Amino acid sequence: MKLLRPLAAAAGLLLLLAGCAVPRPPASVAGDAPPRWYASLPHGGRLADLRQWWQQFNDPLLVDLVEAAQVANPDIAIAGTRIAEARATRVAARAATLPAVDANASLVRGNAQAGVGLATIVQSGAQLAWEADLFGRLSARSDAASARLAGAEAGWHDARVAVAAETATTYVDLRTCERQLAVVRNDARSRAETARLTGLSAEAGFTAPAVAAQARASAAEGAARATQQQAQCDLLVKALVALTAMREPTLRERLAGRWSEPASFAVLAMPSVPAALLAQRPDVFQAERAVEAASADVGAAxxxxxxxxxxxGQIAGGFLHAGGQTSDVQTWSIGPLAVSLPVFDGGRLAAAEDAATARYGEAAALYAARVRQAVREVEEALVNLESARERSEDARVAVEGYQASFAATEARYRSGLGSLIELEDQRRVLLAAQTALVSLQRERLAAWIALYRALGGGWQRPDMPVARSE
Structure with a gap:
């Protein structure tokens, strides 16, 4: 009895300590976000709901492509499996804090003792095992599992937003490629007509053969440019097929419809300050949950x-049948109540704690970098959007002016008052201006899509319980 008293006192003290967690690093770190936006913000018009943002393109094909890509994309499917894995890990971590009960049953028949004869022993029972959560080891692992589950769910949303933006950008690239194809085809037809007329004039002796050769070379250059542009459009169609898993004949049939560039977009609801952006970016939320999980891992280590x-503990019941007699057998026991303390492990546990602390530092650094990247993406999208807006009118005026100049130069050339060199110079200037206008239209749409992506695509931060960080 004297030996049991110290053990009971020690066990009582350890039970009092159960649930007291050891210190761990902070579960959250401050993001290095600037105090305000420095790029010009979009203004005017109505505010857009990012979750329905694609509808304002008034393009059913684009909406269908985005939905199809989100179904077919492997990154989204992988993100879904990570949610399932993280959920299972959380269930296992929470179960470790509860008692484990195992049931068992056995049947034995044989000659267990000399002179007794055959005997039958039937027994069933249950075994109990439980570990007290001393110093918060088990609860820390549960916290880490919960944080990783929340991060996996945010990662799934981030994958969906990224796929939607990539699909829309590819679709816009294709549509602007088709516009550019129309520009270069018109240019090729104009060059071919000039070459035809110049050839007729050379055959009649009114134009030098060298001039006719130059016109044919210009026509061949225009035809080659149109062929190259057609190939680029075909490659973008292939890219959309890969992104959406839509059959190419079906996609080309739907692409044959007329496409109109949206004249304006509803203004995206900008967070008042960059720090508020963190509440609507799933990738930032995922990085923050990674810090929380790493903090809990340090506590567990x-x-x-x-x-x-x-x-x-265990409880068992059964009966023994031997020599024509049956006896009931009931047994139970509680214990042992065991205390274990690491004494010597060659530095293994200390090394595990150091590794967990290093992983926490890494997660905190990645979180800070993700915050800066999120702010950068918004600022860059705003700069590109404002730049495209300011240049659009100038680009349109340039095309109109060069178009009028080319028409006048072409009229003079056909009347014999101008040279082919002058005409080709004007043609190149006009083609460059038209190409710049189409590229600017593509840049404007791409900037809106990039801003949609940078603002989180309509995701909202869920309410999360504050993790323990005693």
Missing amino acids: RADRFPRLSLN
């Missing part, structure tokens, strides 16, 4: 170096 208290 530290708690591994402290004592553990475990309790076992």
